[in-house]
Amino acid sequence: MNLNRLRPLWLLAGGLLLPACAPQYSSDEVVDQASVYEMPPAAPDQAETPPPVVNTESYARLPENRFEDVRQAPLSTFAIDVDPASYSNVRRFLTQNHQLPPPEAVRLEELINYFHYDYPQPQRPEAPATLNAEVARCPWNPAHRLVLVGVQGREVAKAALPPANLVFLIDVSGSMSDENKLPLLKASLRELVRELRPQDYVSMVVYAGAAGLVLPPTSGSRPAEILAALDNLEAGGSTAGGEGLRLAYQVARQQARPGTTTRIVLATDGDFNVGESSDEAMEQLVTQERQSGVFLSVLGFGQGNLQDSKMEVLADKGNGNYAYIDNLNEGRRVLVQQFGGTLFTLAKDVKVQVEFNPAQVQHYRLLGYENRLLAAEAFNDDTKDAGEMGAGQQVTALYEIVPTNARPAVDPLKYQTTAPGYTPAPSSAELLTVKLRYQEPQGSPSRLISLPVSGTDSGIEQASDNLRFAAAVAQFGMLLRQSSYRGTASYEAALRLAESGQNRDADGSRREFAELVRRAAELGATAQREPTADGQRY
Structure with a gap:
């Protein structure tokens, strides 16, 4: 649901997919309660002041997704139900309140999906969307890989809008x-x-x-x-x-x-x-x-x-x-x-499921989507409610994966096998397979689009603008969220990636993002030097 954010109400313009050295994949090429955040009180005035206003802003406290063992949980499933609210709220904290946002106000998937990416349009008339993927080394942990999954809804002409x-x-x-x-x-x-x-x-x-x-x-x-x-x-x-x-x-x-x-x-x-x-x-x-x-x-x-x-x-x-x-x-x-x-629904109850190949992947982590996760069996359950795909809308997700040749997150067990009964499939160079399931707007048996994705050792510098910029936004979000998985992420690294991918910035939102990164870096440095009286920085 975010998503293509740069069109006028009736104008749904397409974009060119910029060339890149890192492999990219598209389905058109494949057949077939809450915590309460209290703002720091203003310094008291010497003159008589009115009673302080109580701050009652509330945000859901959602533990961030952890790394999952592919042998125990080979499937990752979520609904494509994404809102843009978190990004503009984060911007308000940084530019109007002049302070870092509370970590629970930062939802990674909403930051990433605030921006428009260059995905191809469906070429087959019966397809409501394309499924796209790309892989590169993870910028905040080079031993890992970063996988981008992108869904692009078909654009609809003005005359066809109801x-x-x-x-x-x-x-x-x-x-x-x-x-x-x-x-x-x-x-x-x-x-x-x-x-x-x-x-x-x-x-x-x-x-x-x-x-x-x-x-x-x-x-x-x-x-x-x-x-x-x-x-x-x-x-x-x-x-x-x-x-x-x-x-x-x-x-x-x-x-x-x-x-x-x-x-x-x-x-x-x-x-x-x-x-x-x-x-x-x-x-x-x-x-x-x-x-x-x-x-x-x-x-x-x-x-x-x-x-x-x-x-x-x-x-x-x-x-x-x-x-x-x-x-x-x-x-x-x-x-x-x-x-x-x-105003125009292309498909309803749209779900994404990624199956990881245990011969190539040890562990994986979905960045964000904590309140959009679905059970694996919900993917094929047509009665399970999920997100709607509107005309021209996009959804982007990032996975951080640990290849089998990387250092394991947990040492092998001494007294039992790590995954009893685990039998690997025949060897395959595929890293994973992305699947998209949807129903027609008026209701129908669900249909499936699938896309196999192979691995690569390409650096993030060789990736497309899509992946480089999404990685920059992810780093920014993990730092604001104080993520346990941020690795070597820094505002400086996020800024370098963001500024390397500004070739298409029709509305200036990417330039604005770079300014927000600089502002967060300044506020973060100030917060480290000047903690509040109770020791809390946020």
Whole structure:
């Protein structure tokens, strides 16, 4: 679900795959709760100051994936359900708060998938996506290998995009009054209104103590009415998120038409403090409603009470995306440049499974995706819910693997065999096989795309821009997350890799990333010199 982030709403442009020395693979070539982060309090003023604002931002504490023994766990399976929220939230900490983010706010897969990569488009008309892979030496542990797995959804022309039935559910409670909340939301939605077509319809539901419909379904051919309703929004009152959610679903169902994409877009700081009896009840409502074809996406705003984990769960339950808007450029990126991908579903319940060859691989580790992991048997289970692939969308994953000729992570056992009953398959030069399973949007028996991948001893310098830049982002994320597996990773090494792969940077996001790496390095050095009073640096 992230994913191709650089297209206008109706424009889905392709890219050229840059040549590289390291081997790259594509399926078109193959037949067939939460912890609470408390910001450091500001230094007290000599003058009388108001009571301090309590910071209640919350993030799910997810232990990072460990290395798995291929002889005991040869299969790695995950859903392609990726949101971009973590990257823009990390950017907010570095550029607006001038501090390193809390480690639990850093989700590696969301950092990696914030960026666009150059993967080929499907050549076969029946294929909704291509499956791609590449291998090189791991930059933070050269004895290991780094494997990139990339999925590219088919791009769809403007004329083929279905009409949109959008219901914006807007939090106008008192906590949304800050400039980086409701005012930023209104400015971002104005960008979207300019791109609406006559066949698109927009409704607005607000909630704050009570919920109400402030804009009935209105055609994109009447932008003045939509903008007038938007301009009249003001923040005030407590938050009754559950009541507003039920009204939004009612409006969405009433306006739903055959052949139309119906989606609720919830915009909030996540402070649901009144209304629905529990988070579980709200999640159950979202899960039930998605069966009717009404999906839910979530936009997060502001700081101080950002309920990151709650908003991510709601989007996941609603078959939607979760994005964090930290500035107007990000609002434009999410609501205009990327929004087309959410209006056309190429495939549903999309899952990836990687099988590792024990003759070539000892251990492997999936970077990120900790809350997207699936049991191996779920891959072939068509009743198991997974992510949706939208038009032109991409998903990128990285694996760090330990080859059989590298030093083992654990010494052989003395009193028993390491893996009783293990029988290797006939010798093969293949390192692994990547499989993608998906269903048609309207539902069908799942279909399979597979891609065998061979190993290489090529250095990261010979890899494509795709792998070099993804490796740079991974190093950055592991350092921010204080990963136990970061090896020799450093901000300087991440910066070198990032700047070696800026050949295609149409929107400047890669140049911005390099600046974030420099900023994190400076903040990290300062934190080492000046720990806080209780010894905690974050």
